[in-house]
Amino acid sequence: MLKVDQSSPLVMASVAWTFNLANGTVIPILTSAVETITAPEYINRTKFDSITGSLELSSLTLDDTGLYEVMMIPPWGHPLPGECNLQVQVRVSGVTVTPNTTELLEFSSSVRISCHVSTGTSLSYLWMNGSSEITVSSDRVQVGDGGTSLTILNVTRYDRGPYTCNVSNLISTQESAPLTLHPIYGPVSIQIYVQVDQVQIGQVLHLSCRAESTPPADFTWMNGMNEEIGSGADFQKTATLLDSGEYTCLAVNSITKLELRAVQKAISNVELKTNDTVFVEFRDSAVFTCSAKGSSPSFLWMNGSSMVTVGNWVQIGAGGSTLTILNMTRYDQGPLTCNVSNSVSNFILPSPNISDFLLGSDLNVSCSAQSNPHAQLKWAFQGDRLTTTGPELKLHSVSEKDSGLYSCLAYNNVTQLYSNITKSINIGRNLCNLCICISI
Ligand SMILES: *[C@@H]1O[C@H](CO)[C@@H](O)[C@H](O)[C@H]1NC(C)=O
Numbered sequence: 454m455l456k457v458d459q460s461s462p463l464v465m466a467s468v469a470w471t472f473n474l475a476n477g478t479v480i481p482i483l484t485s486a487v488e489t490i491t492a493p494e495y496i497n498r499t500k501f502d503s504i505t506g507s508l509e510l511s512s513l514t515l516d517d518t519g520l521y522e523v524m525m526i527p528p529w530g531h532p533l534p535g536e537c538n539l540q541v542q543v544r545v546s547g548v549t550v551t552p553n554t555t556e557l558l559e560f561s562s563s564v565r566i567s568c569h570v571s572t573g574t575s576l577s578y579l580w581m582n583g584s585s586e587i588t589v590s591s592d593r594v595q596v597g598d599g600g601t602s603l604t605i606l607n608v609t610r611y612d613r614g615p616y617t618c619n620v621s622n623l624i625s626t627q628e629s630a631p632l633t634l635h636p637i638y639g640p641v642s643i644q645i646y647v648q649v650d651q652v653q654i655g656q657v658l659h660l661s662c663r664a665e666s667t668p669p670a671d672f673t674w675m676n677g678m679n680e681e682i683g684s685g686a687d688f689q690k691t692a693t694l695l696d697s698g699e700y701t702c703l704a705v706n707s708i709t710k711l712e713l714r715a716v717q718k719a720i721s722n723v724e725l726k727t728n729d730t731v732f733v734e735f736r737d738s739a740v741f742t743c744s745a746k747g748s749s750p751s752f753l754w755m756n757g758s759s760m761v762t763v764g765n766w767v768q769i770g771a772g773g774s775t776l777t778i779l780n781m782t783r784y785d786q787g788p789l790t791c792n793v794s795n796s797v798s799n800f801i802l803p804s805p806n807i808s809d810f811l812l813g814s815d816l817n818v819s820c821s822a823q824s825n826p827h828a829q830l831k832w833a834f835q836g837d838r839l840t841t842t843g844p845e846l847k848l849h850s851v852s853e854k855d856s857g858l859y860s861c862l863a864y865n866n867v868t869q870l871y872s873n874i875t876k877s878i879n880i881g882r883n884l885c886n887l888c889i890c891i892s893i
Pocket residue numbers: 474476477478
């Protein structure tokens with residue numbers, strides 16, 4: 454509605470309103486002297502106040518934009534001219550965004566998104582990527598054509614959007630519906646998830662495979678012999694004796710035909726070794742190494758029924774697979790166990806019984822006696838005297854027949870007293886045994 458007010462209290466002798474088009478054509482609207490004459494096209498949408506000379510124009514259209522002039526002639530004095538520039542604004546409506554293509558391949562496709570409006574004048578455009586404004590144009594992202602287009606070169610998977618075009622003018626603002634792009638990429642980041650920790654025969658094994666991909670990847674499952682055993686992201690089967698414990702998930706992007714696979718292997722070939730075979734108490738360090746085949750094994754060390762606690766003398770390293778005991782004592786007999794597990798299997802391997810001695814190793818058994826003068830020390834095995842004398846009995850390359858009762862005989866040649874002590878020594882077959890020197 455337009456209202457021009459020549460705020461004069463005078464009753465004018467005559468008033469004339471005209472509308473001046475840009476091309477110079479002057480359209481008379483109204484003249485008022487003795488009587489008021491309104492041009493027919495304005496009759497139904499003008500109100501004229503003969504006292505103030507003001508004109509009110511309603512039902513405006515875009516065509517009403519332009520310059521309005523008035524000439525008022527008072528009963529006496531000079532004519533009073535006036536003018537008014539009218540800018541008719543139209544509300545923004547029908548904002549839509551359209552991409553020039555929807556087939557986008559990551560790193561190789563470019564897209565141009567255009568913003569259209571059905572109505573609206575003096576428009577300004579704002580592009581949004583999610584909730585953030587796209588402000589500066591970069592090498593890759595350009596806003597052009599007076600703000601009406603957004604060009605993204607070499608789209609990436611992160612350019613999904615959603616994109617909206619926000620169009621506004623002085624009197625209104627409207628936002629388009631969001632546009633989400635789906636650049637084709639992948640599969641990447643494949644992962645197999647397993648529902649249970651340990652699978653027993655007869656139990657149902659639930660495996661799920663996830664991979665990032667657009668369009669979503671097609672999944673195929675294979676066993677250890679590369680035979681297809683299922684399809685779909687989720688796979689389940691009853692565990693049987695014949696299962697090799699190896700499952701492969703193959704993800705394929707149906708458009709790019711790119712493939713990615715993940716293998717889930719049960720733990721196997723578990724071994725527990727030490728770096729040495731014979732340890733002397735309070736002197737030697739031992740490194741226990743637990744190794745296994747299988748997918749992402751994790752290691753847990755147990756000392757008897759409790760978890761090994763790391764401290765000054767006990768360290769766990771190499772991703773949990775090694776246990777170092779810096780100062781072996783007889784109390785470290787544990788028994789130590791290495792618990793290897795992954796999502797499809799779990800193995801517990803006991804360390805060798807470290808109270809036994811290793812087959813084939815050299816063994817030093819020592820003996821001491823409180824005596825003055827020093828006692829003469831002699832040795833016996835299973836009650837039979839040995840030729841060895843002195844505080845140390847050295848056994849070379851021991852075998853199982855060396856297991857038995859060892860006696861140390863102490864003789865004081867002044868008091869003529871005999872003393873003996875007997876110790877059982879067990880030579881075992883274990884792969885890695887610890888020898889802890891005894892004193893008798
Ligand atoms: C000026 O424009 C009006 C409306 O667009 C048209 O009717 C008229 O003929 C034009 N006059 C001249 C002189 O071009």
